[in-house]
């Protein structure tokens with residue numbers, strides 16, 4: 167069974183249709199890359215899957231593990247294993263990152279009927295994961311993303327992904343703003359999470375990221391639709407020829 | 416969309432009617448006849464076995480009150496109060512005088528348990544050592560002078576405090592046992608003629624706490640009082656007096672929750688603080704009176720006069736308040752910075768939801784040289800509430816080198832509420848430096864969604880973001896109250912988003 171099935175999805179924002187019938191199927195264990203010009207609707211797709219308010223689905227459906235995702239509240243979706251690493255992670259002043267991680271993790275576990283983590287277990291887990299992502303413990307004492315550099319914010323997203331162990335990870339431009347070393351560390355973090363039970367949707371503008379996180383499939387989005395799908399070589403092709411060929415599609 | 420529909424349903428279900436602490440205990444009470452007259456004042460004084468000087472003091476206040484009118488300048492709106500339609504005294508009937516918690520009416524103890532106030536927690540009350548590896552700040556000692564319906568029914572830790580020379584007792588007892596101290600200080604910070612509600616309080620106050628810390632003594636524990644309103648139609652007139660003598664230190668906690676009811680209830684407390692040379696008083700409040708139901712009906716009217724006098728040089732008074740309850744809050748804990756180099760602080764979190772109206776702030780009156788004050792106010796308005804910060808900072812001609820820093824931040828949740836900032840600043844000498852910062856912002860949808868995407872419910876997300884917003888002030892609370900206050904903040908914002 168497919169993990170995620172987006173079928174003929176039409177989405178409006180403030181009376182304007184942004185997605186015009188988008189279809190995408192992602193199976194467990196697969197990594198899909200989505201590329202496409204600015205404004206083609208990539209972030210919109212990720213937001214609708216995660217359940218951000220303000221988007222009106224006028225047609226089509228989204229199934230997650232066979233269930234109707236659009237019937238679920240965004241926090242239910244999170245507890246069921248949908249994770250979105252944001253293109254622009256927000257700052258939450260006054261809320262220590264460590265406290266945020268723990269509150270969120272326990273909220274998800276509670277929603278699934280699992281026991282909350284004990285403090286020592288939680289701390290151990292955070293330490294392990296943050297170490298592998300080269301995130302200093304000091305950073306976790308600061309407010310969520312407050313004063314974090316662009317790269318630190320993105321690493322914090324990967325940290326949460328590793329901690330929550332979602333079954334669907336959507337990464338919206340996790341490579342933007344990362345220097346080469348940071349990119350490699352973050353990509354290693356993502357790769358470490360690849361597993362037969364987990365799928366990833368990697369949104370990016372650059373082939374470079376896909377050298378690190380090698381996708382099984384590449385999709386090209388243009389003007390609210392998937393206009394071409396292929397294997398990883400499609401990304402190389404795009405790098406050479408650009409998006410112009412799809413603009414009229 | 417179904418998800419939106421679901422949220423709307425959920426929010427409808429959680430409204431302010433489900434006031435978490437709305438229940439009453441069934442205890443026979445001992446009431447004064449309804450209404451206010453010289454007879455009522457005498458009845459109260461007699462009930463308390465007061466000496467004649469106290470009765471005369473009350474009567475003088477009562478006569479003064481008859482000539483006064485209610486203030487109308489605050490941004491609050493309520494039907495006229497019929498002062499003859501209230502009871503001015505009610506006491507639970509104690510079976511006998513109590514010396515230990517075991518002797519207290521189990522009904523009363525149950526009430527505290529429901530409130531989550533761990534009066535019976537041995538660890539807390541007895542300062543028992545924590546289990547190995549357990550780091551619980553709650554085990555720190557707190558002396559509880561539990562005020563239940565106007566009369567103190569339990570006083571703990573008396574012995575240890577006595578050893579340190581600290582006097583901590585109901586003010587009714589202090590009037591009899593330490594008349595010289597009470598006569599010297601009562602009304603010396605908030606005179607009987609101060610304002611309509613303070614004058615009313617002076618005439619009919621029922622009970623409250625009295626604290627005296629002798630010179631050079633650091634009070635060995637946090638002092639704490641829980642106030643409850645538990646009698647239908649009973650005006651509440653608490654009176655608290657705290658004196659920190661030279662070089663002493665005391666931290667006092669006051670917290671309250673009230674049961675649900677229909678009729679509006681008047682609460683007009685007076686708190687007076689006096690800090691002598693080099694003394695410090697830290698006064699913290701967590702206020703959660705019944706705010707009224709989802710139509711804005713019922714709820715407590717909270718008209719409070721709290722004032723601290725930094726009478727001595729290098730003295731310090733700091734007010735910290737978390738205000739989540741009451742239909743109407745009218746409250747301006749203030750500092751008179753009389754002593755040279757004295758310091759006043761005001762840290763406030765004021766949350767309004769439903770139809771609540773808050774008009775609160777502080778006054779920093781700089782009289783002495785090189786006095787300094789700091790005001791950090793966080794106002795959160797949700798639902799259809801109105802939240803006003805009203806603050807006054809003045810420097811007298813002789814208050815050279817006076818400094819004030821004020822930061823007022825308001826956070827709006829939804830678009831049917833209002834936040835207002837009304838600062839008054841008067842510097843009568845050119846060497847005073849006053850800084851004022853104010854911000855108003857709406858809670859960010861993007862921030863809420865970020866939290867929700869990570870698994871928090873809408874309510875939890877709002878609670879978390881608001882707790883982050885008020886963190887600077889929460890940190891000022893004693894540890895054992897900070898956690899409780901954090902929970903209270905989240906509870907009081909339930910149903911605020913749709």
Ligand SMILES: Nc1ncnc2c1ncn2[C@@H]1O[C@H](COP(=O)(O)OP(=O)(O)OP(=O)(O)O)[C@@H](O)[C@H]1O
Pocket residue numbers: 179180184202203204205206207208209210211220253
């Ligand atoms: N809240 C909104 N109001 C109005 N228009 C919106 C809103 N959100 C997105 N859009 C529009 O929808 C289109 C798709 O935006 P989206 O952010 O999904 O693009 P994207 O593919 O992620 O672009 P980029 O590569 O620049 O991140 C754009 O034209 C954008 O202006």
Ligand SMILES: [Mg+2]
Pocket residue numbers: 208209210253338
């Ligand atoms: Mg985008």
